Amino acid sequence: MTRYDRGLMWFRRDLRVQDNAALHHALKHCRQVWCVFVFDTEILDPLPRADRRVEFIHASVLELDAELRALGARHGRERTGLIVRHAAAREDIPRLARQLHVQAVFTNHDDEPAALARDAQVLGALAHAGVMLHSHKDHVIFERREVLTQAGQPFGVFTPYKNAWLRKIEPFFLKAYPVDKYSTAFAPLPEAMDGPMPRLSDLDFETTNLSKLPMPTGASGAQTLLADFMDRIERYDTARDFPAIKGPSYLSVHLRFGTVSARQLASLAWQMHLQDMKGASTWLSELIWRDFYHQILANFPHVVGNAFRPEYDKVRFEHGKHAQSLFTAWCEGRTGYPLVDAAMAQINQTGYMHNRLRMVVASFLVKDLGIDWRWGERYFAEKLIDFDLAANNGGWQWAASTGCDAQPWFRIFNPVTQSEKFDPQGKFIRRYLPQLAGLSDAAIHAPWKAPELELVAADVRLGQNYPNPIVDHAIARERTLERYAVVKR
Numbered sequence: 001m002t003r004y005d006r007g008l009m010w011f012r013r014d015l016r017v018q019d020n021a022a023l024h025h026a027l028k029h030c031r032q033v034w035c036v037f038v039f040d041t042e043i044l045d046p047l048p049r050a051d052r053r054v055e056f057i058h059a060s061v062l063e064l065d066a067e068l069r070a071l072g073a074r075h076g077r078e079r080t081g082l083i084v085r086h087a088a089a090r091e092d093i094p095r096l097a098r099q100l101h102v103q104a105v106f107t108n109h110d111d112e113p114a115a116l117a118r119d120a121q122v123l124g125a126l127a128h129a130g131v132m133l134h135s136h137k138d139h140v141i142f143e144r145r146e147v148l149t150q151a152g153q154p155f156g157v158f159t160p161y162k163n164a165w166l167r168k169i170e171p172f173f174l175k176a177y178p179v180d181k182y183s184t185a186f187a188p189l190p191e192a193m194d195g196p197m198p199r200l201s202d203l204d205f206e207t208t209n210l211s212k213l214p215m216p217t218g219a220s221g222a223q224t225l226l227a228d229f230m231d232r233i234e235r236y237d238t239a240r241d242f243p244a245i246k247g248p249s250y251l252s253v254h255l256r257f258g259t260v261s262a263r264q265l266a267s268l269a270w271q272m273h274l275q276d277m278k279g280a281s282t283w284l285s286e287l288i289w290r291d292f293y294h295q296i297l298a299n300f301p302h303v304v305g306n307a308f309r310p311e312y313d314k315v316r317f318e319h320g321k322h323a324q325s326l327f328t329a330w331c332e333g334r335t336g337y338p339l340v341d342a343a344m345a346q347i348n349q350t351g352y353m354h355n356r357l358r359m360v361v362a363s364f365l366v367k368d369l370g371i372d373w374r375w376g377e378r379y380f381a382e383k384l385i386d387f388d389l390a391a392n393n394g395g396w397q398w399a400a401s402t403g404c405d406a407q408p409w410f411r412i413f414n415p416v417t418q419s420e421k422f423d424p425q426g427k428f429i430r431r432y433l434p435q436l437a438g439l440s441d442a443a444i445h446a447p448w449k450a451p452e453l454e455l456v457a458a459d460v461r462l463g464q465n466y467p468n469p470i471v472d473h474a475i476a477r478e479r480t481l482e483r484y485a486v487v488k489r
């Protein structure tokens, strides 16, 4: 790569200093480097004013700034740090590049369609000013067309993709990008840009309950969660499906915003996988799912808004007022199926939902209520703190059987059996639905089947302090089989 006198590092979904591909390249190839993060008004303006993600990003950007200052100071550089802007990035990055007289802007790939469109505009504006844009792979281990079938096509099914991924992986792809040793290239902030970071209220956002949740922010938060998970990873394969226990890593939000390096995680998991640690192998598989869905989005962008397999767009979902009221009951956790309602309470109260429950509630919405998977996808996109277009779309299409999966569409989750199997003592249900706490372990999964005496003793009044089921699963199942039968014709 050419060497430049002045460069600009543009942080987006990579809010960390260590092992950051673009930052490494910027520092290595420029004599002086400034760093910027833009609170992008085009992304932020449509959001509700209280949004846990914005608060998470805000706290993480604050930590990033402190880390950049500390790193500069350790290398004898004064007033290094982050330039923080609140503007439309599309216009602001070329403007800032001109103000700083840089010859190149460095950033990491973002393959979401809106981000690609923004980056194409930035590239054009920078080129017009004679400034280069260098973009790097950072967010995943393998991206775009890096893992292909023998016929040279992108994979559409997970297991062969995973096998090819495992055949291709080697230490080279997991090596960290060093940053410290190039840190003398950090440039001092221009005085006019060295002010305090905007507060959340300056961005017109309110605080949420984020600080009360066990979801530490920033790169330090990610390392805290990782250290905790490393003590449990051995048991991941057996613990991961039970929402009442601490089974998974809870690192998804950090992967989403890049406060942790995907390479660091995959490298740890891969080394343990090579030593035959079952928990680590299962966890590595999950990280490979993440790469898989990212390459699906990159290679098949029609999945945004459409079924991955177009024949499934023939399926007609419920519509009109009744559909709306079923959907609202699902969103608000009022379906009468305790595991579904407890899961919806979890997402509404915390912005997180356990993976098993994401599958259960998604299947319930589509296959029990007959609602279009895109409605559920949109709701998750609003609520999930780890919302990621590729993983969310992939998860919803998997649950709706419209996606890239070998699962036949007639396999329909039974919400009561799922509850009995994965929350056998009803611990998770009791945590989120205290009004059902008095029911026995046997009755809590389907209160409408409980003996009247037990309901009275537990003070559960169906239709009053807890709803009756809004659908009969057996009838709904038959309707779904009919609904999906159009695909066969």
Ligand SMILES: Cc1cc2nc3c(=O)[nH]c(=O)nc-3n(C[C@H](O)[C@H](O)[C@H](O)COP(=O)(O)OP(=O)(O)OC[C@H]3O[C@@H](n4cnc5c(N)ncnc54)[C@H](O)[C@@H]3O)c2cc1C
Residues within 6 Å of the ligand: 240, 248, 249, 250, 251, 252, 253, 255, 256, 286, 287, 289, 290, 291, 293, 353, 354, 355, 356, 358, 359, 362, 380, 384, 386, 387, 388, 389, 391, 392, 393, 394, 395, 396, 399
């Ligand atoms: C309907 C539905 C919607 C989903 N929406 C999202 C989303 O918006 N954002 C998101 O990150 N994940 C999503 N997932 C995948 C998964 O549920 C979450 O990644 C996981 O629950 C996050 O918890 P964790 O970090 O403790 O996961 P762990 O079990 O510790 O897994 C480690 C990491 O692997 C990745 N991962 C795990 N499972 C999957 C998967 N099935 N697909 C892709 N990546 C995976 C995540 O980055 C996760 O952090 C969705 C799944 C479904 C069924």
